[in-house]
Amino acid sequence: MTLAGQNTPLLREMTVNNERAKRVAETVLVPPEKTRILTISNQKGGVGKTTTAVNLAASLARKGMRVLVIDLDPQGNASTALGVEHHNGVVGSFEVLVDGLAMADAVKQSPEHQNLLCLPATIDLAGAEIEMVGYESREHVLARSLQEFLASQEHPIHFVFIDSPPSFGLLTVNALVAATEVLVPIQCEYYALEGVTQLMNNIDRVRKGLNPNLIIGGILLTMFDNRTNLSSDVAEDVRKYFPKETLNATIPRSVRLSEAPSYQQTAISYDPKNSGSLAYQEAAIELAQRGVIK
Numbered sequence: 001m002t003l004a005g006q007n008t009p010l011l012r013e014m015t016v017n018n019e020r021a022k023r024v025a026e027t028v029l030v031p032p033e034k035t036r037i038l039t040i041s042n043q044k045g046g047v048g049k050t051t052t053a054v055n056l057a058a059s060l061a062r063k064g065m066r067v068l069v070i071d072l073d074p075q076g077n078a079s080t081a082l083g084v085e086h087h088n089g090v091v092g093s094f095e096v097l098v099d100g101l102a103m104a105d106a107v108k109q110s111p112e113h114q115n116l117l118c119l120p121a122t123i124d125l126a127g128a129e130i131e132m133v134g135y136e137s138r139e140h141v142l143a144r145s146l147q148e149f150l151a152s153q154e155h156p157i158h159f160v161f162i163d164s165p166p167s168f169g170l171l172t173v174n175a176l177v178a179a180t181e182v183l184v185p186i187q188c189e190y191y192a193l194e195g196v197t198q199l200m201n202n203i204d205r206v207r208k209g210l211n212p213n214l215i216i217g218g219i220l221l222t223m224f225d226n227r228t229n230l231s232s233d234v235a236e237d238v239r240k241y242f243p244k245e246t247l248n249a250t251i252p253r254s255v256r257l258s259e260a261p262s263y264q265q266t267a268i269s270y271d272p273k274n275s276g277s278l279a280y281q282e283a284a285i286e287l288a289q290r291g292v293i294k
């Protein structure tokens with residue numbers, strides 16, 4: 001049986017997605033003048049922080065940008081998705097933060113793309129906050145190490161994505177102090193906005209005390225389900241409160257996005273033409289093209 005001449009929803013989606021993929025492929029990105037360092041932050045668990053970090057990073061790498069992902073979550077999910085080893089004994093963000101290891105000695109290239117680098121996280125990182133308690137200016141350790149790494153690169157790094165854990169401890173504070181921008185994923189679900197006020201207050205506190213240049217670089221709606229009114233209501237609310245910050249691209253709920261990590265891949269290499277992967281590629285282009293919002 002042939003699909004030709006039929007107008008099924010599946011066929012319509014395929015046609016639309018082919019057009020979106022074509023537009024993504026045709027877009028040429030200009031590298032930013034200065035490295036943009038984006039911390040993906042939301043103290044709420046499971047809202048899509050890691051999925052966002054790795055898929056935006058992979059999208060930009062494919063577009064010719066040099067990208068570093070810093071895994072700052074002891075769960076090591078970003079390292080897994082980028083196919084970078086992070087078992088016991090691998091040096092990574094723990095050694096950089098706690099032992100003062102140069103970042104260049106721990107950064108690995110992701111097998112996914114030559115432009116894609118990753119500082120992996122091992123489970124050791126779970127003890128880092130305790131180890132660092134007595135350190136002088138302990139909130140600035142990552143920032144200093146990252147700046148040293150960026151300065152040492154022969155070819156400039158254009159984007160850094162820092163994946164932070166679902167808590168507001170010293171690791172997340174280090175991530176926010178090292179960043180130029182915060183990107184907040186918000187899951188299109190009930191209670192989505194609960195906690196966002198607290199997050200914004202925390203970001204404000206970091207800005208006042210530790211990193212005066214930190215801005216909200218964007219808000220990304222994730223796990224949008226177009227079959228429910230709830231998703232649309234939440235999306236509408238978020239856009240009302242944050243009209244300037246919220247990206248037009250919205251990430252749909254997609255099984256492909258959630259199954260890619262089990263193949264040690266981002267969805268961008270696992271299935272680039274899937275709706276979820278396309279949405280991340282569009283979000284990456286939007287972020288890069290709109291530059292730093294004022």
Ligand code: ATP
Pocket residue numbers: 044045046047048049050051052073077164165166222223224251252253254255257258259276
């Ligand atoms: P944590 O707070 O534990 O670090 P997180 O905020 O990093 O979580 P993710 O790990 O990215 O969130 O996502 C949580 C779960 O939801 C994962 O299993 C992921 O594969 C899945 N997921 C993320 N985004 C989507 C999506 N758009 N559609 C379907 N599943 C998704």
Ligand code: MG
Pocket residue numbers: 049050051073077163164165
């Ligand atoms: Mg995560």
